[in-house]
Amino acid sequence: MGEAAHGHLLFFPYPLQGHINPMMQLSKRLSKKGLTVSLLIASNTHREPYTSDDYSITVHTIHDGFLPHEHPLTKIKDPLRFNVSTTRSLTDFISREKLTSNPPKALIYDPFMPFALDVAKELGLYVVAYSTQPWLASLVYHHINEGTYHVPDDKHENPTLASFPAFPLLSQNDLPSFAREKGSYPLLFELVVSQFSNLRRADLILCNTFDQLEPKVVKWMSDQWPVKNIGPMVPSKFLDNRLPEDKDYNLGDFKTEPDESVLRWLASKPARSVVYVAFGTLAALSENQMKETAMAIRQTGYSFLWSVRDSERSKLPSGFVEEALEKDYGLVAKWVPQLEVLSHDSVGCFVTHCGWNSTLEALCLGVPLVGMPQWTDQPTNAKFIEDVWKIGVRVKADDEGFASKEEIARCIVEVMEGEKGKEMRKNVEKLKVLAREAISEGGTSDKNINEFVALLT
Template sequence: MGEASGDILMFPYPLQGHINPMIQLSKRLSKKGFTVKLIIASNNHREPYTSDGYSITVHTIHDGFFPHEHPHTKFQDPDRFTDSTSRSLTDFISREKLLNNPPKALIYDPFMPFALDVARDTGLYTVAYFTQPWLASLIYYHIKEGTYDVPVDKHETPILASFPGFPLLSQNDLPSFACEKGSYPIIHDFVVSQFSNLLQADCILCNTFDQLEPKVVKWMDDQWPVKNIGPVVPSKYLDNRLPEDKDYDLGDSETEPDESILSWLEKKPAKSVVFIAFGTLVALSDKQMKETAMAIKQTGYNFLWSVRDTERNKLPSGFVEEALKKDYGLVAKWVPQLEVLAHESIGCFITHCGWNSTLEALCLGVPLVGMPQWTDQPTNAKFIEDVWKIGVRVKADDNGFVSKEEIARCVVEVMEGEKGKEMRKNVEKFKVLAREAISEGGSSDKAIDEFVAIFS
């Protein structure tokens, strides 16, 4: 196969959980010979910059909002975002096409279906890249097609949902807006609209791997031209063919690793620490935050908890200071999650079950305690517990609240219960499968090469 050349444009949805998988695919394509231009829609203009070690340049285009407006305003006004960003993207591509080495393709996030229309109108090969797994995206697809009808009232009509390649799903296993009509209307429209024009895409990529969702993938193969190219976790923690690829940064990060965290972990016995992190968007209620803290304290295990500054005041008074003084716990505002999950002292990971966090734990062999909150997280949690059997999911009450007894029960089960031993074996098995998929000759590696060959 000849080496690829030319420009590829990458257009992630402007949330970190969507940008990171785009960055990782960009790195892989850069090493295959492409020049990659990563386009970020933002209300904060930044001069283009090129990454260290990769042929990747990051550009910002205007998303239609003003610098004084909160970045999340775009989620409340999606029409304004779509109108402005589609114009900005059209202008950007039009300028790029006048260059000596014009772009060949646009890889876009289906959260922005307008990007496909822009790419086709400007003559580019169009590639949809799902950064979430098929197990979530297919539910959105069936809602769009009308083959699954969202109940009017989840309490009056509790049902088991059936989808091709899936286990039966209870309402607690479905994405949050799929349980009841009218709940989360903006998110509903976002995720369902991904499929509004998808059949026009020339190619479809997904951040999963064949061995992780085999039944779902088998069904998918009969529907669309899909290539599963995941897990797109930094190479250092997988195949190590890009040894410099140790995080999601492009050499422009201002966040330095907190050596004190890793030094603290070094002093703890193997598999003795409970790691807790709920991602960049999830905000637990004050009551749930305090309940979680009391649960962790009740178990008696060492713990490391990533808590944003804005959430810290929700912790019980004296909780942080006591844990630090007695050296059984550490609360940090920023944690190098991959390095932490790779550390031998980590025994389990309490997580919101976001897809990136789920993949990272799976790739690093860490069993999970799932506390899903919304969107795809409940479905991810279902697969974690009942399909892959690499963790346990807490049981919430009708209001979504989880008691300290329930959290503690789940943590103890994973850390030292009989089921926990099985979970550990299973997650180690998937760790091997993930590495095989992305390593040379693996299913995802072949899929990437097949994609590259289109432009060679």
């Protein structure tokens, strides 16, 4: 992967971990093809630039307009301050870099920050939008922006099926949460829809998916936009292994060795006997839903590994953690090396919120899913998981979004030992092969990455 190439690229992810990780992974692959990368993180705390030992990647922080004591998610609640300050910081950074001996040629930005495109165009850079969400969600936002889909005033008032080009019909529950009802999450609605406000001015659009996963949608997109799919952007060790040092989403600045206690515990369990449960870094289930999920897992009788952040732990039933540990049928951990866990023989299924990074990881490692989507793109991902790719089942919730322990348990048992579960396992194994082929030498995503490098060198 080390062909001679020259050039300096700027990467500008939206500053949430789920958006930073796929940007980081693409920057690693481009760095190994000889390009120099500056990864810019908009933050309210300054950190000295850090250069990786393994890659020609330097991480810089630029100021996002917030004070060090303000919560990182304040940027979503006060987008105007974030946009104005970060526009200024980005302009200053690029202007300074243009005066160096290796000025940047291109900006690869997250379309959640459309102002970045305007800044880079004005400063004469080649501008690349990089969507870290799948087309299947982004296209719904595109149709809202174009006015070809109108969000209903009340989600109960208009329970018709939504029809989009190259999509299966979507019910209200299959749509991204912002597209179900006007006025729900207004700031986030603005954030996801505004990414299409100036996207036609981008020179190129990259997406963390692969052609064989969304073929109809990809074909429709390619007829409208300059699109290249470059995914799945999962650490190379778990895919093509052409970057043997690429074992996680870090750059070597935080050396996180896999948690041996978790992996030791998994190693003591039979093949495909463990239910792995994790709801990502942002989703927060209600206390009732956490308790109901815990009772459902206990009801199935399977061993389980559950990743629960410290802030969520108090929502678990009293004595649940201790009893599972004492009887050795379950482990609740505050941090789990998810890729190592999903690749472990003892894991039989993954109970997930259906965030895109988690969905891709499960798919790349051949693990069928039990979907409990919460918001944003997750309901649409869950629709494709269950009805299009047939690699998992979606837990059916009531009108208030609450899932009963009986329904959660039914879905887990279905995947772990039902007839449909066997089909799901076969289907996910097929997609695992296609994902690896796409990113391996000569695959569709690999070719797209090489064509992208050729454009810039």
